Amino acid sequence: MQLFYHHLYSALPLPERHRFPIKKYQLLKTAIAELGVTAEQFKQPVKASAAQLALCHSEHYIHQFINGTLSDNAIKKMGFPHSQALVERTLYSVGASIQAAEHALNSGLSANLSGGYHHAYRESGSGYCIFNDLAVAAAHLITSEQASTVLILDCDVHQGDGTAEIAQCHNNIITCSIHCEANFPRIKQHSDYDFALPAHTTDPDYLATLKQALAFCVRIHQPDIILYNAGADIYEKDELGLFNVSLAGVYQRDYHVINFCKQQQIPLMCALGGGYQRQQSEVVKVHKQLFQAALDLY
Secondary structure (H helix, E strand, O other), X not given: OEEEXXXXXXXXXXOOXXXXXXXXXXXXXXXXXXXXXXXHHEEOOOOOOHHHHXXXXXXXXXXXXXXXXXXXXXXXXXOOOOOHHHHHHHHHHHHHHHHHHHXXXXXXXXXXXXXXXXXXXXXXXXXXXOOOHHHHHHHHHHHOOOOOOEEEXXXXXXXXXXXXXXXXXXXXXXXXXEEEOOOOOOOOOOOOEEEEEOOOOEHXXXXXXXXXXXXXXXXXXXXXXXXXXXXXXXXXXXXXXXXXXXXXXXXXXXXXXXXXXXXXXXXXXXXXXXXXOOOHHHHHHHHHHHHHHHHHHO
16 A cells, blocks of 8 residues: 655644644654554655646636735635645645546555645635645546546545535546435435435444445446545544544454455555544544555555
8 A cells, every 4th residue: 555645744834733733744654654554665756747637627726826926815715824835735636636546547556645725616715725736636537548538436524515616517427425414415416326314424324425425326336446535524533523433443444445456356445534533643633544454455
């Protein structure tokens, strides 16, 4: 399993008490290494190009973000103060998802220790998401003729609204979002398949929905690869989630997705998605379930 990571993931300077748990990426890398992942399995990505971003985002928005000319309202909606460090981090993160997707096509499984920025729309960022890395990766695979059909399986607790909006212009990108109906964003978009579960959903209902949704999407669309947003914010102690899914339930979700793809011989690329606890070491324990499941299966 190849893992894509850049030190800038956790190097972004943020205001004191900013809500985003920026240190979790470095903490997770250390935790994964303790599971037995070797240094050779971590690969540094290269930056996404403007041409790759333009597969899913307007050139005007790309130019404004990279050159620091976004409006104050656009920056507020994005959720991060603009800086050159943010530009660099973003380009590396999107590049990592593109390269991880390409690697998965050849090896079967890979992951980006960032990514899952599913609230980013074609013309704007939102909710800590600037460019939609999984949509860009999917469009890149299709445009470069490495894949014909790509399934984006979004298991973050929040709907993949930006992904749904972008994919409306890409017929071969199939979007499936399993999320909390009562959670952000207030106004939902239309994915190809939306499974909106009620607040306080527990392990049995969540896992049953996941299994049915994944099997259905694969049977109908026969994707060449699945891009998986493995959001840790479905966990019952997440501070921005509303589900009652246990830590064991998170592991079972990730295990099922990886095992299903392994059994069906479908390449799988994983991204972290959301996970929000003030004690960042605690959210790392939730994200770590993905990598434990992968090691248990491979």
